[in-house]
Amino acid sequence: MNCIIIDDEAAARAIVVQLCSKVPELDVIDEFSSAIDAIKFLNQQTVDLIFLDIHMPGFSGIDFVQTLKDPPKIILTTSDTNFAIAAYEYEAIVDYLVKPMTLGRFEKSIQKVKNTLSKQPKSENRESASSGAGEDLYINIDRRLIKLKFNEILLIEAKGDYIEVKTEKESYRVHNTLKKIKEKLPEGIFLQTHRSFIINFTKIIDIEDNSVLIEKNVVPISRSNRPELMRRLNLL
Amino acid sequence: MEQPNLSYIKELAGDDIAFERKFIDIIKQEFPLEVAEYMGLINKDLPRSAAETVHKLKHKFNILSMEKAYVFSVNYEEELRLGHTELHPKFTAILNHIETYLKTI
8 A cells, every 4th residue: 555644743653654664565655844745745646545744834634625626535543533533524534643653553554444445336446546547638629639637737727718727838729618628637636716816825925805816817716706715725 | 850861752763863953953942942042932931822831831841751851841831821920930940951961962
């Protein structure tokens, strides 16, 4: 099982790495001190399991779970058992480990994950982490399929029967709708700010009352979309 | 005062001496940074933000098998969220005690 660890504390991550090293099936492929960095990673690569600290400043573990479109299995690591119990409403969350973790409890948790995975029909099991599925999007321009990496896209603007996909280097005019492209984009990094605009959330430079700056593009924020934008911000 | 120790780390490490050493290095590096962050926030009279740092520090107490200090800091974290800083001197004493200990390992 390929797994990643998300915790803002280096010591806590080191403990999980050490516990994982004692379970032969587990392969820690990366670790992250922030949920935002993990989301970027997960847009490039799939994993089987995430060890997720529930209490992180700004973007909490629960915020993180909510942003994932197709989450892998998740084990929460926490000292706040009340939070952890509430988190069980999310199907992806298999168990929670209270810090400081012991090997015995850790192994039980991994067994729970294995049991859950074995109960899933094979077609529902996630592909292995090396598949790289879901990291990019192909757009049709003059019968040519052009590959765009999600992290290169700045924003998408609806323009009548077309949408304009702006990347850091170029803009592409595609005969499609904003609704259709939205379904293809990972929710973790893309956000609709207006009926005519979807932005790459990670490319925001600043936000004013009714607009957001993405590189040199000023994008409007509608009143109905503003609460979701504000919810996602790591607001001080 | 309750004495910090490495029993949890040693149990986790088993015979993996490299992990034990690496982990001690992480604690020695991370702990003073969190203490400095906490002190800075208290000095700026930002108790609610300081609560977030206490949350991290209390995990270090756990790792160093300091159960009483952990229980104390759970309560202190809640107090800070309410804007109360009266327990700061006692918390500082725990931090100083750990800092002294970390210099010996």
